[in-house]
Amino acid sequence: MKLILPDHLIADIEPHLPSGIDVVEVDSEGNLDGDPSDAEVYVNGFYLKTSTHDKVLTAAPALRWQQSPSAGVNHILTPTFLQKDIILTNGAGVHAIPISEFVLAFMLYHAKNLRKLQTLQNEHTWVRGVFLEELADANLLILGTGNIGKAIASRAKAFGVTVWGSRRHPEPLPNFDKIVGADEWRSLLPAADYVVIATPLTPETRGLIDETALRSMRQSAYLINIARGAIVDEAALITALREGWIAGAGLDTVATEPLPPESPLWSLPNAFITPHCSALSPRLRERIAQLFIDNLKRYQTGQPLRNVVDKQAGY
Template sequence: MKIILPVNLAPDIEPHLPSDIEVVQVDSEGNLNGDVSDVEIYVNGFYSNFSIYDKVLALLPALRWQQSPSAGVNHLLTPAFLQRDIILTNGAGIHAIPISEFVLTFMLYHAKNLRKLQIFQEQHTWVRGVFLEELANATLLIIGTGNIGQAIAHRAKAFGMQVWGSRRRAEPLPNFDKIVGVDEWRSLLPAADYVVIATPLTPETRGLIDATALRLMRRSAYLINIARGAIVDEAALVTALSEGWIAGAGLDTVTTEPLPPENPLWSLPNVFITPHCSALSPYLKERITELFIDNLKRYQTGQPLRNVVDKQAGY
């Protein structure tokens, strides 16, 4: 059996492969170091150029299963992919720890007024009486209660927060004080201190956080996006932040990445922007490897694969 591995993951995965597996490596430009006409399994890399991804797919007539290290797969569901009969599995779960920790970082940055404190330090100014908030008893609304949303809830409860969640079906989950259905989350916005976006990008969620939603939020509320930039109407968000509809935002993802230098989000003092790095961890490659090797064993023995994506739903 022949598989494709990205060059940056091959050194971690190859030592764990059965001896009868032949590996072809692919780089970030889609260059392959061997014949791929009979490749059955493809572990895709983190492509930023969709045309490269489609180019690789076109060279794989025998492909049956594709494993993505990403949790979100909207960028992989291209027309070229959707017209093929390929099983797609994602990396759901492997990013939950670092991303959920990052969400707590965003909340603490806002609650403890760290931006102002850093400015005081840079100015060599000792100021008493800086207003600081607590996370304890604050209300957190998590839109999307998958692996990442649940990991955020687990950590937020340790801080004594009131945790609400929105999911397709309003079924109870550990660490959530309230769960509502997909059409009810807007009614919770006026009571939320923090709103975290942790839902996949699909046609239904594109532009989900629009001007109407932002208007419903408290003026003291803080929006956090660690999912996909296009879930937020960016123009509406700039207006909301500029005019004080909400207190601020923590953005690890934006509509256009890298964020263009001229984008007004860079200059807003109530925005904390990070370069889509919340999932990074020294343990990431280890988790990617463990998931793929487990799924490979399942594939070879005819067992159900973990994290199979519903290509119509988009996650």
């Protein structure tokens, strides 16, 4: 069997491969070190470009299965890919710990007024009367209750937060006080102190957080996006932050990445911008390799693969 592996993950995956496996290396531009024409399996790299993806798909007509290290696969489900009969599996679960911790960091950053405290330190100013909030008894609405949403709920519960979630098919889940359907979450916005976007980007979720949603939120509410930037109507969000419809936003992802230098988001005092880094962890590559090796064993023995993507649903 032959695999196509990205150059930056080979060192993590290759030592764990079973015998009888041939590897073709591919770089971020889609240049292949070897003959990929009979490769069955493709592990794509981080930050996969459409041009790179199309180049590999053209060079490897025998592909039957593609594993992505990312949970979101909107960038993979291109017309070129959808024309092919390739099973797609994603990295759901491997990012849950670091991203959920990052969400709690955003929440604590807002609740404990860390921007103000850092400013006071920079100004060598001692002020004891800084307003600080508690997370205990706050209401958190998580849009998307997959692996990441569940991990966020677990950690938020430890702080005494009331946790609500939304999903297409509502059902009770541990650490959630309430689960509503995909069309019911808007009714919870007026009571939510924190709203976290943890849902995949699909045609249905594009622009989901629109002007109506932002105007429905409390003026004291804080929006956090660790999913995909296009889920938020960015122009409406900028207006909401400028005019005080909401208290602020923690954004690990934006509509155009890297965020253009001229974007108003850079200079808004109530926006905390991070460079799509919430999933980064020293253990990330280890988890990606473990998931792939387990799926490879399943593939070779005809067992169901983990994290198979529904191409129509988009996740």
